[in-house]
Amino acid sequence: MLYYLLYALHGQFSFFNVFRYITLRTIYSTLTALLITFLLGPYVVRLLTKYQIGQYIREDGPKSHYSKEGTPTMGGVLILFAIVVSTLSWADLANGYVWLVLLVTLCFGGIGFLDDYLMLIKKKNKGLSARSKFVLQIAIALVPAVFLYLNFRYNTRLNIPFFKTLTPDLYWGYILLALFIIVGTSNAVNLTDGLDGLAIGPATIAFGTFLLLSYLSGHAKIASYLQIPFVPGTGELSVFCGAMVGAGMGFLWFNSYPAQVFMGDVGSLSLGAALGTVAVITKNEILLVIVGGIFLIEALSVIFQVGYFKITHGKRIFRMAPLHHHFELKGWPEPKIIVRFWIIAVILSLISLSTLKLR
Secondary structure, three states, X not given: OHHHHHHHHHHOOHHHHHHHOHHHHHHHHHHHHHHHHHHHHHHHHHHXXXXXOEOOOOOOOOHHHHHHOOOEOOOHHHHHHHXXXXXXXXXXXXXXXXXXXXXXXXXXXXXXXXXXHHHHHHOOOOOOOHHHHHHHHHHHHHHHHHHHHXXXXXXXXXXXXXXXXXXXXXXXXHHHHHHHHHHHHHHHXXXXXXXXXXXXXXXXXXXXXXHHHHHHHOOHHHHHHHOOOOOOOHHHHHHHHHHHHHHHHHHHXXXXXXXXXXXXXXXXXXXXXXXXXXXXHOOOOOHHHHHOHHHHHHHHHHHHHHHHHHHOOOOOOOOOOOHHHHHHHOOOOHHHHHHHHHHHHHHHHHHHHHOOOOO
């Protein structure tokens, strides 16, 4: 909206012509989201505390977490508000991809909100059933999956890093792949959200990476030079990713150890779904495995732990899953685990960007 208001003045004042550039609008989208979370953060924390919207700790979790019982949760609402306002302010709203990502983000946020709300009513760490949550996620993820499949400007080829000529066409199977990525990433981020700032840190780093990837894939000349898929219109997703980065940094101010507020499922499920959707739209489906490596490792640790437990009738691979709990039980201080995971996230981001030249 601000984009339209300011750019409309370029006829009278040439200076306002700068607002047509995605790069400038991405910067302002980031700063706007950051400012919103900074300004509204203290108010949201007080409001959640006033209405006793606190976190319930799982009974079988690490004992060190019992002290976090009652910490305000559902702070993801603040993240979503900042993202929506910033994106609507600075993005080109004629771009369908922008609306598609916003729709997925808000709908998954709605699932998370319902899950968090039911936990408050039941007064324990259990909201929606796993089956209900999964069905809702699949139903929502079908929207972008089918939309992209039916979009004549969009191809269903799978692009594999390091192999520029290997691009198998999945045809209708692309719908299944998109579903798997969006739902899988959403739940992977949700599983990672177990320590103060553990999920929002890597998520912010990942969105910063996709900010650049979105811009590159939406620029015909640069995409051709780098030999990456050119997807017309995806450059505007840089503005959305910028909003994600700004909101993530702002929320981390209050979510860093010791956390004043948790994002809850309303935040983690929506962030993961948004990340997966952006990866699919920009044709970086496989690259997401590297960029979101932290989330993948956390999810796999749970899958392997449960599978091994059932096969061996009670034996475990890790002391506790997800993986961050394993290190907690080994005696690692919580801040050390968090920062080390952040460092790994940065390394994975750099590796993923290096693939732009290694094709």
